[in-house]
Amino acid sequence: MFKVYLALSFFLGLLLLAQARGNDKKIKFYQLKKGNMHLNLTNYGATIVSVIVPDKHGKLADITLGYDDIEQYKTDGWYFGATVGRVANRIGNAQFTLDGHTYKLPANDHGNTLHGGFKGFSDVVWTVESHKEDSHITFTYDSHDHEQDFPGRLEVSVTYMLIGTNEYAVKMTARPVDKPTPVNLAHHTYWNLRGHNSGDILSHQVQIFGSKITPVDKKLIPTGKFESVKGTPYDFLEPREVGSRINDLAGLYDINYVLDGSSSQHFRKVVMVRDNVSGRKLELWSNQVGLQFYSGGMLNATKGKDGAIYHKHGGMALETQGFPDSVNHPNFPSQIVYPGETYKHYMVYRFSAS
Ligand SMILES: *[C@@H]1O[C@H](CO)[C@@H](O)[C@H](O)[C@H]1NC(C)=O
Ligand SMILES: *[C@@H]1O[C@H](CO)[C@@H](O)[C@H](O)[C@H]1NC(C)=O
Ligand SMILES: *[C@@H]1O[C@H](CO)[C@@H](O)[C@H](O)[C@H]1NC(C)=O
Numbered sequence: 001m002f003k004v005y006l007a008l009s010f011f012l013g014l015l016l017l018a019q020a021r022g023n024d025k026k027i028k029f030y031q032l033k034k035g036n037m038h039l040n041l042t043n044y045g046a047t048i049v050s051v052i053v054p055d056k057h058g059k060l061a062d063i064t065l066g067y068d069d070i071e072q073y074k075t076d077g078w079y080f081g082a083t084v085g086r087v088a089n090r091i092g093n094a095q096f097t098l099d100g101h102t103y104k105l106p107a108n109d110h111g112n113t114l115h116g117g118f119k120g121f122s123d124v125v126w127t128v129e130s131h132k133e134d135s136h137i138t139f140t141y142d143s144h145d146h147e148q149d150f151p152g153r154l155e156v157s158v159t160y161m162l163i164g165t166n167e168y169a170v171k172m173t174a175r176p177v178d179k180p181t182p183v184n185l186a187h188h189t190y191w192n193l194r195g196h197n198s199g200d201i202l203s204h205q206v207q208i209f210g211s212k213i214t215p216v217d218k219k220l221i222p223t224g225k226f227e228s229v230k231g232t233p234y235d236f237l238e239p240r241e242v243g244s245r246i247n248d249l250a251g252l253y254d255i256n257y258v259l260d261g262s263s264s265q266h267f268r269k270v271v272m273v274r275d276n277v278s279g280r281k282l283e284l285w286s287n288q289v290g291l292q293f294y295s296g297g298m299l300n301a302t303k304g305k306d307g308a309i310y311h312k313h314g315g316m317a318l319e320t321q322g323f324p325d326s327v328n329h330p331n332f333p334s335q336i337v338y339p340g341e342t343y344k345h346y347m348v349y350r351f352s353a354s
Pocket of ligand 1: 029031049066305
């Protein structure tokens with residue numbers, strides 16, 4: 001009798017384990033709600049699907065660009081709302097050298113590596129480690145050695161946490177298991193504070209607390225220099241409309257800012273965006289050294305949620321991260337993380353309206 005019981009419980013255990021594993025790999029949507037704020041997320045790419053917050057009249061709107069179904073996320077070329085890695089942004093010539101070994105990476109962007117390669121962290125199914133609708137969700141991903149040709153196994157975790165009225169935090173961590181590896185995670189939400197389906201963001205006011213940029217060559221790889229924004233169209237030290245000087249550039253912003261106070265890497269406000277029609281304001285705090293400001297200038301009749309069509313500058317991305325191509329620029333802050341160390345990236349998003 002005891003033997004039968006043992007065999008039975010063993011079998012049941014296996015069954016439960018198999019079921020838990022199976023469930024882990026299912027792609028689903030998950031909600032976080034507190035007061036009037038509502039976040040919709042998916043474990044595909046640890047992605048934010050929507051963020052709903054009130055305007056100055058209390059009217060709710062979804063202010064992030066995204067899709068209606070997972071199939072669109074799978075073929076997405078815009079990284080809407082996704083967690084990007086193992087190395088966000090560009091790596092020049094799709095290679096780097098670490099400890100005397102040269103690693104060749106997937107060249108998915110004009111001979112460079114962009115956002116972790118052909119199938120980066122934005123295109124894998126994450127495990128839901130824990131979820132409580134009025135509190136937080138934690139996604140984890142175990143990246144294997146040589147995944148997209150990066151060295152070593154990497155354990156990654158992303159937590160979205162509701163922390164106040166219309167306020168949430170994101171905590172990203174990554175731990176190399178066996179080899180040193182570059183790590184640069186970024187969050188790739190596109191914002192349109194008037195509503196995701198309300199035209200362009202050119203009249204949004206932006207303030208970026210970064211006095212310098214890392215200028216790039218024709219293939220969008222940093223030259224390695226730092227340039228002051230003073231007197232240039234990149235100067236957002238005081239709040240200014242996105243569109244006010246955009247025509248002095250190639251008609252879009254896609255550049256990395258060196259955030260002020262970078263050397264200390266302390267947690268500080270890095271960017272503010274305001275739309276004076278809805279009255280919505282977004283303030284973003286982070287501990288990162290850089291901010292990629294992308295004004296969405298390449299969007300081109302992309303079919304989005306609820307029948308929306310996202311045109312040029314339909315939303316802007318504000319990606320806190322390390323500097324692009326850091327692995328090939330010894331004068332940039334290093335992105336190499338060693339076994340025993342933990343990469344940590346924090347963000348706080350605070351919304352208000354007046
Ligand atoms: C979450 O987003 C997906 C994709 O857009 C949508 O199908 C689903 O209805 C949303 N869930 C909620 C509760 O809003
Ligand atoms: C919004 O701000 C612009 C200047 O940036 C101003 O011209 C416009 O009148 C303002 N609109 C509202 C509704 O406050
Ligand atoms: C994207 O823009 C190009 C012009 O730059 C145009 O020819 C093309 O039709 C556009 N694609 C879509 C899907 O509208």
